[in-house]
Amino acid sequence: MRRLTAGLFSSVDGVVESPHLWQFDSFDPELGAGMGAxxxxxxxxxxxxxxxxxWADHWPRAEATDPFGSFINPVQKFVASRTLSGELxxxxxxxxxxxxxxxxxALKETDGGDIAVCASISLVRQLLFAGLLDSLMLMTHPVVAGAGRRLFDPADPVTRLELQDVTATSKGNVLASYGLRAL
Incomplete structure (x- = not known):
């Protein structure tokens, strides 16, 4: 069975939206290595x-200037949408x-490598609470963002997690991976 993973940049106060507004000065080689792995x-x-x-508007034009583009552009991508139709x-x-x-x-039952959720807080939430997400990496930056969407809401159900791995980087980022804890 294929693993379903997700990775989100997070501030210390739990903001995961628009990380480009608050993470700019804490990227370091260890964070890059964790993302690369x-x-x-x-x-x-x-x-x-x-x-x-x-992303479809940005990454095809940025491949030459950013290594992530050489990953995301050729990889197989599936889009969850109730409003888009036809060819993408x-x-x-x-x-x-x-x-x-x-x-x-059904996708997890097919052959292949890991499946990753990218660029969607709502998909991460839905798949975590549905019990389908095998690993959630929170890359917490040493900053209080103050405003922005957080991954979890006060009305969310109690959900037990298990720490799978944790690494601290030289600039103070904490890369912590969690999976659902079996009860």
């Missing part, structure tokens, strides 16, 4: 509609052909 096992990416539209304009991108949980359950 995570995506090195991935051959399929899941995106939400908004993330797809933002980004290389190897297509719409999910079934409801999210059903599609991901």
């Amino acid at each position: 995570m995506i090195g096992k991935v051959d399929t990416v899941l995106l939400g509609r908004q993330g797809y539209q933002e 304009g980004w290389t190897n991108a297509s719409l999910m052909t079934a409801p999210l949980e059903e599609f991901v359950t």
Whole structure:
């Protein structure tokens, strides 16, 4: 069975939205290595509609200037959307052909490398609470963002997690991977 992973940049106060506004001065080689290790096992990416539209507009033009582009552009991408239809304009991108949980359950049963959720807070939340996410890496930067969407809401159910791995970097980032804890 394929593993489903997700990685999100987070501030100390739990903000995961728009990390480009607060993470700029804490990237370091260890953070890059952790991200590289995570995506090195991935051959399929899941995106939400908004993330797809933002990334499809940016990454095809940025491949020459950013190493992430050489990963994300050729990889197989599936997009969860209730509003998009037809052919998608980004290389190897297509719409999910079934409801999210059903599609991901079937995809995990296929052959291949890891599957990663990218650029979608809502997909990460849905798949975590559905019990389908095998590993969630939170890359916590040493900053209080103050404002922005957080990964978890006060109304979320109690969900027990198990620490899978943790690393601190030279600039104070903490890379912590969690999985659902079996009860």
